Amino acid sequence: VVAWTGMITAYVQCKEYLLAQKCFAKMQEEGPKPNIVSWNAIIATYARHGDGVPALECFQNMQINGLKPNKVTFSAILKACCCIGAIEQGRLIHEQVIESGLQSDIVVRNTLVDLYARSGNFEEAHVVCNGLASRNLLTWGSIIAGHAQCGNVKLALQCLENMQCEGVKPDGVIFSSILAACSHAGLVDLGVTYFKSMSDYHGILPDICHYTCMVDLLSRSGYLNEAENLLQIIQPD
RNA sequence: UGACGCGAGCGGG
Secondary structure, three states, rough: HHHHHHHHHHHHHHHHHHHHHHHHHHHHHHHHOOOHHHHHHHHHHHHHHOOOHHHHHHHHHHHHOOOOOOOHHHHHHHHHHHOOOOOHHHHHOOOOHHOOOOOOOOHHHHHHHHHHHOOOOOHHHHHHHHHOOOHHHHHHHHHHHHHHHHHOHHHHHHHHHHHHHHHOOOOOOHHHHHHHHHHHHHHHHHHHHHHHHHHOOOOOOOHHHHHHHHHHHHHHHHOHHHHHHHHHHOOOO
């Protein structure tokens, strides 16, 4: 079983998802019975591909085969639900998570937060987020990105403050979300302020993504000269 | 016990 599963995971690591899936099919036909790790590996291939439907089928199938999902299974399948916007499925799986007592796992919780935040269900996202244990940078990142995507700059900025109050330091990804939100809302001054604060207060070097955001922000609002000036600053690469 | 899982933004195409 370990040998077969090793084959599958090797294919997954090389991004040879089709080969991994073929290998799994062959294992089911003529190899030993797949164990939890084999199933998790194959579910992960679908989840990474954004193929939510086959991922869910596998998830059902493994349970039919009498295997109980573990925290690895849950994080993979929740990611799959997130990709295809299967919020209802996600809620059902959320219940299963609670039944299994795995809701305290930080990775599982982050995938749940991500699922809810990206689908605009912020109340549920916050409930998961407030549930006991530690939030980390990734948890906040999901929530802020969710707010940013909904065009809710105020809430995104509020989250930024809240996370800093808790002693979590924002990283470059967080600022990308913030800048993007400002861009969509046409809040040029605010965006510029945060862009400056990155290097001034947070010790984060803006990367190409941030410059792209700023150019986008400036030119959308008609500050074409400023946008061109910024372009000059960026090192050709 | 672990061979499996672990979040993200803009624009363009």
